[in-house]
Amino acid sequence: MPLVVRPSPIHAVGVYTTTPIRKGARVVEYAGPRITPQEADRLYDGAGRTYLYGLEDGKTVIDGEGLGAYLNHSCDPNCEADEIQGRVWLFALRDIAAGEELVWDYNLYDDEAPAPCHCGSRKCRGTMYSREWMAEMRRREARKKKLEVGQDRESKTGGTTSSPGDSDGIGRSA
Numbered sequence: 001m002p003l004v005v006r007p008s009p010i011h012a013v014g015v016y017t018t019t020p021i022r023k024g025a026r027v028v029e030y031a032g033p034r035i036t037p038q039e040a041d042r043l044y045d046g047a048g049r050t051y052l053y054g055l056e057d058g059k060t061v062i063d064g065e066g067l068g069a070y071l072n073h074s075c076d077p078n079c080e081a082d083e084i085q086g087r088v089w090l091f092a093l094r095d096i097a098a099g100e101e102l103v104w105d106y107n108l109y110d111d112e113a114p115a116p117c118h119c120g121s122r123k124c125r126g127t128m129y130s131r132e133w134m135a136e137m138r139r140r141e142a143r144k145k146k147l148e149v150g151q152d153r154e155s156k157t158g159g160t161t162s163s164p165g166d167s168d169g170i171g172r173s174a
């Protein structure tokens, strides 16, 4: 499929198609070396932007490289990632016209660093995290607040708001 990398209004550069793509077509593989979540942590802890994709087995992470890893996130995507027998492909969610930027919904999870979204779509949720993960973070925040209130009552010192967090650095989910 004739794809090109060009500057993108969403983020730095993006991947564009020079020919029309049919709905359901297999567009590009999300390729890269296979590493473990532990290796991913070691390599990318604290890194601003990573290209990691966690496979369904929970034990394998693709350290994305090449065209497939260059697609930007959008909350109103025209592609979706799908894992087939341990390989991940981006498929067209709808007919895509020549010249369109190819985007998919990263649905990030398992991290707490801010990941604001600049996709500019009307459906933008303001973050590249998945709705499920945002809900989970809100639950954790609520639990933490409850805990802090409890501690204040006991020690009367209070005031601690920072926590080490439990990010494991895995960036993307299917």
Ligand SMILES: [Zn+2]
Residues within 6 Å of the ligand: 074, 075, 076, 117, 118, 119, 120, 121, 123, 124, 125, 126, 127
């Ligand atoms: Zn968005």
